[in-house]
Amino acid sequence: MKALEGVRVLDFTHVQSGPTCTQLMAWFGAEVIKVERPGVGDITRGQLRDLPDVDSLYFTMLNANKKSITLDTKNEGGKRVLERLVKSCDVLVENFAPGALDRMGFSWERIQELNPRMIYASVKGFGPGPYEDCKVYENVAQCTGGSASTTGFEDGPPLVTGAQIGDSGTGLHLALGIVTALFQREKSGRGQRVLAAMQDGVLNLARVKLRDQQRLAHGPLKEYPQYANGGFTDECPRAGNASGGGQPGWAVKTKGGGANDYIYVIIQPPGWAEYMKLCGRAELIDDPDWATPEARLHKLDKCFGIIEEWTKTKDKFEVMEILNKINIPCGPILSMKELAAEPSLRATGTIVEVDHPTRGKYLTVGNPIKLSDSPTDVERSPLLGEHTLEILSGVLDYSEEEIESIRQSGAVGKIAEPVAAE
Numbered sequence: 222m223k224a225l226e227g228v229r230v231l232d233f234t235h236v237q238s239g240p241t242c243t244q245l246m247a248w249f250g251a252e253v254i255k256v257e258r259p260g261v262g263d264i265t266r267g268q269l270r271d272l273p274d275v276d277s278l279y280f281t282m283l284n285a286n287k288k289s290i291t292l293d294t295k296n297e298g299g300k301r302v303l304e305r306l307v308k309s310c311d312v313l314v315e316n317f318a319p320g321a322l323d324r325m326g327f328s329w330e331r332i333q334e335l336n337p338r339m340i341y342a343s344v345k346g347f348g349p350g351p352y353e354d355c356k357v358y359e360n361v362a363q364c365t366g367g368s369a370s371t372t373g374f375e376d377g378p379p380l381v382t383g384a385q386i387g388d389s390g391t392g393l394h395l396a397l398g399i400v401t402a403l404f405q406r407e408k409s410g411r412g413q414r415v416l417a418a419m420q421d422g423v424l425n426l427a428r429v430k431l432r433d434q435q436r437l438a439h440g441p442l443k444e445y446p447q448y449a450n451g452g453f454t455d456e457c458p459r460a461g462n463a464s465g466g467g468q469p470g471w472a473v474k475t476k477g478g479g480a481n482d483y484i485y486v487i488i489q490p491p492g493w494a495e496y497m498k499l500c501g502r503a504e505l506i507d508d509p510d511w512a513t514p515e516a517r518l519h520k521l522d523k524c525f526g527i528i529e530e531w532t533k534t535k536d537k538f539e540v541m542e543i544l545n546k547i548n549i550p551c552g553p554i555l556s557m558k559e560l561a562a563e564p565s566l567r568a569t570g571t572i573v574e575v576d577h578p579t580r581g582k583y584l585t586v587g588n589p590i591k592l593s594d595s596p597t598d599v600e601r602s603p604l605l606g607e608h609t610l611e612i613l614s615g616v617l618d619y620s621e622e623e624i625e626s627i628r629q630s631g632a633v634g635k636i637a638e639p640v641a642a643e
């Protein structure tokens with residue numbers, strides 16, 4: 222049995238933020254019915270394609286374990302099918318532009334009338350306020366949520382990060398909101414609205430920077446490179462690769478000189494002596510100008526420079542092994558190529574190979590959250606409208622005549638032929 226077995230999700234999501242949320246729910250066992258526009262579908266099916274005429278990796282990696290029904294929800298027949306779906310699902314998840322669902326005729330009031338137990342969950346770019354009507358994509362959220370202003374080097378422009386903290390991060394927040402609302406429904410018997418705004422989600426993930434903004438009012442941030450270089454304003458600055466925790470850290474070069482031949486090292490007080498022994502600089506272990514964290518604070522760049530002279534003589538995996546043996550935390554900079562080939566990630570199901578009827582085999586990131594009683598089996602994403610018939614008859618109990626009349630109305634577009642067994 223899967224943890225969310227018996228929960229049916231009307232998945233009205235597209236692009237990345239909403240699909241991240243519903244994919245997680247599907248992995249935990251919810252029945253996720255993705256509603257897509259006939260003939261078009263989720264726009265990402267056709268975006269960033271690596272192969273002609275097949276669903277992109279963008280789409281396939283965000284829509285595993287879901288069913289797809291095509292439905293024109295602006296068509297009167299389509300609206301009636303959507304009403305029936307609302308009545309028979311537990312959760313509706315959407316990430317349309319603000320107001321789109323209301324314009325379709327499905328306001329929160331209307332949804333509650335149709336199904337008072339419905340949990341209606343939305344991702345929006347912003348919460349209520351001056352920007353609530355704006356459309357938002359990933360990097361917009363990274364910029365408006367405080368991540369970009371605090372990422373990058375002190376002398377460079379603001380930077381966005383490759384980790385999709387605006388989209389996938391907000392999808393994760395939304396998933397937690399939904400299961401929490403499902404838990405409350407057990408006692409209250411009622412559904413509720415769940416909103417995760419991308420600006421809020423990014424700010425939540427960047428909360429240590431709001432911490433530093435407030436610390437700044439009481440003196441310089443000693444762990445930032447600006448402490449040695451003397452360059453603070455009244456705004457939390459970009460800290461380069463400095464550690465956000467209590468200990469100094471930096472990415473130093475390793476042997477090879479390639480783009481990812483680096484390792485992230487941290488200097489905890491007990492580690493200093495060990496580092497200096499490895500670096501052949503034992504004289505600095507007790508030297509009062511170097512021996513204490515306070516003495517080193519003004520010259521962290523020089524400290525990491527000394528360590529780098531040693532790390533450049535080893536590859537990043539050798540450094541990892543040597544430092545971990547003496548209890549010094551560190552992390553090699555791993556490329557996507559290296560991660561894709563990592564056997565331990567394959568073994569745990571964090572990286573999974575999936576077979577797809579039109580694209581063949583591809584890699585995806587499996588469920589990063591492991592439940593001992595609800596293991597995840599990653600299944601390929603659905604083709605556009607692949608389950609339209611199955612949902613109309615099996616879930617919504619339409620008769621053959623009714624299905625024919627729905628089809629005639631143009632509400633579901635061309636019904637897809639069943640896919641041959643793989």
Ligand code: CAO
Binds near residue numbers: 239258259319
């Ligand atoms: N049948 C008929 N119409 C449909 C439909 C269906 N099955 N599915 C969607 N539509 C319609 C919508 O009703 C909407 O119509 P109106 O504009 O007339 O109301 C229209 O398609 C376009 O939807 P949209 O506005 O959501 O799409 P967009 O491409 O204009 O904007 C995005 C995309 C992502 C910027 C916007 O949806 C958004 O801001 N979403 C909230 C924030 C978010 O999730 N951003 C993350 C995106 S990346 O993960």
